[in-house]
Amino acid sequence: MATTGHTVKAFDDDLGQLRGLVSEMGGRAEAAITNAIEALVNRDLDLAARIIEGDRKIDLLQTDIEKHVVRLIALRAPMADDLREVLAALKIAGVVERMGDYAKNIAKRIPTLQDARGLDAIAVLPSMGAIVTEMVRNVLDAFVARDAEAAVAVAARDSAVDDFYNSIFRTLLTYMMENPHNITASTHLLFIAKNLERIGDHATNVAEMVYFAATGTQMIERARGGDPLAGDL
Template sequence: MASSGHTIKAFDDELDQLRGSIAQMGGLAEEAIKEAMRALVQRDTEAAARVVENDKKIDALEAEVERTAVQIIALRAPMADDLRDVVAALKIAGVVERIGDYAKNIAKRVPVLEQMGKIAPLALLPEMGRIAGEMVGNVLNAFAARDAQAALAVCERDEALDNFYNSIFRTLLTFMMENPNNITQATHLLFIAKNLERVGDHATNVAEMVYFAATGEKMAERSKGADPAEG
């Protein structure tokens, strides 16, 4: 029995390590979104450069999660609930890495926008960034707690993010039509808004994985409004 207990303890420690690495990734990704948006509003190119550089930490953690997950599956042959947790962790790490990439993409546009004047629609983006960052933090808290209801709540917030994106899209389109001089800056801001909207989509994807890992059932299909840029 002592040997079995030791094996179970080792397995639990490995799962905790997996969850810890993902929590760390999520914290870095959430902070990257916040810092990228602050750098954008303040035209802080040094802060933007730090966001780009710090993305390497998220990439390194993803590789660590992948190694740990593969090791657990190969050596422990987990069953049922435990296997769902490990597979979810592996998938979530990949999604969080992409969320970090979106923050990095936003930061990369700051030096381009630094030389341009600020236009009104920029004021809408920080709130959109705040919601996106909170969704990332909340969904990873839901994963750590195996909380299916918290995962559902994250999905419900995605509608607010989509509404922000649609509003920003229409506002920027109007600015471009009214004054051709606004086209370059408005296009950059539109890409930033789209990146934030995609962060929300990825957070809801993680929420679906968390829900499945916690319940063994797929989350009910969610309706999503059309992207005004595509329709």
């Protein structure tokens, strides 16, 4: 079947809508991460509750993306580069949904930290969160722009997130050993740091998907930071 100008424009419009949905979903996840750290620092229970409630919209956007991809493939039968981009959007939506879940998990722990004071990790977590949210924002921009080099730059930042996590882990472990009263708060903060570390991993996974969609080749596997929980103390 011959491809007409109208058909090409219709496909471009569909692809543009798909990119828009992914961008909106990613933007909401990015905002949830930023707000979760703000709520942690300020012990803002109202903001934490809004993050938890807002996760439903992220889930709904994932469903919309899945429906859009199925419709686009069925009606437009994309090939080669276009098919890679469509399938990347589908996979990215699933990963971004998990990012939103991690932000929600952070928000859920905030009520348990109302009385936590004097733990340096709380002061360090915003810096870790800032890197993670920037990775999420940049990798979604890379997807929309089909920018393979930007995707590589995002993946390269994951080691900095791992370094933050390893440092926080050691600090909190010291607090727990020095004073048993710190164990509960330190454990919650450790889980929060781990959630941020996982978001960084997911942003890097998205970067790899973007790179493949743009180039048709796999990104060179990155070196991973050691995880203290795996025995690398």
